[in-house]
Amino acid sequence: MDMRRIIAVLAEEAEQQIQDQLWKLTESERALAREAESGLRDAVGSPDAQEALPRIQRLERLRETLAVLAIALARTHGRLAWFLSGALNALEPVLRWRALSADRGATFGTVLPSSEEYREAEDAVRRLQEALAQITAEVVDLGTVRPDQQANGA
Secondary structure, eight states: OOOHHHHHHHHHHHHHHHHTTTOOOOHHHHHHHHHHHHHOOOOOOHHHHHSSHHHHHHHHHHHHHHHHHHHHHHHHOOOHHHHHHHHHTTTTGGGGBBOOOOOOOOOTTTOOOOOOHHHHHHHHHHHHHHHHHHHHSSSGGGGSOOHHHHHTOO
């Protein structure tokens, strides 16, 4: 299964758990997830912006996303930790990538990724960012909204 699909499955599971109220994010979890989402957004931009970068910078940014996720994972537990752990596991192939040629030297098991592999990883990060934004959105109980608030769009 490719990185995009693994992240999509994780996102669907998280959204379902939240909808079913199996996972009730605390304010500290929401804050940490928002911080991670922001870090991902800062690291990986739009497809056009990413593809314009040299491969070495694309790899640096993908590694930065792993750092963002690892730091967030270290600061939480429970379902958010499980979700972040799954995301890190999905993006694990990035850890074996290199952007430079080996020139007669050992590569410590690293490989040169293809352009498609870069795109796949970057798309997975964008989907993860969307998932974090979605799951951290404030849930509004429509039963507590007064009719005059609904009319005003509040």
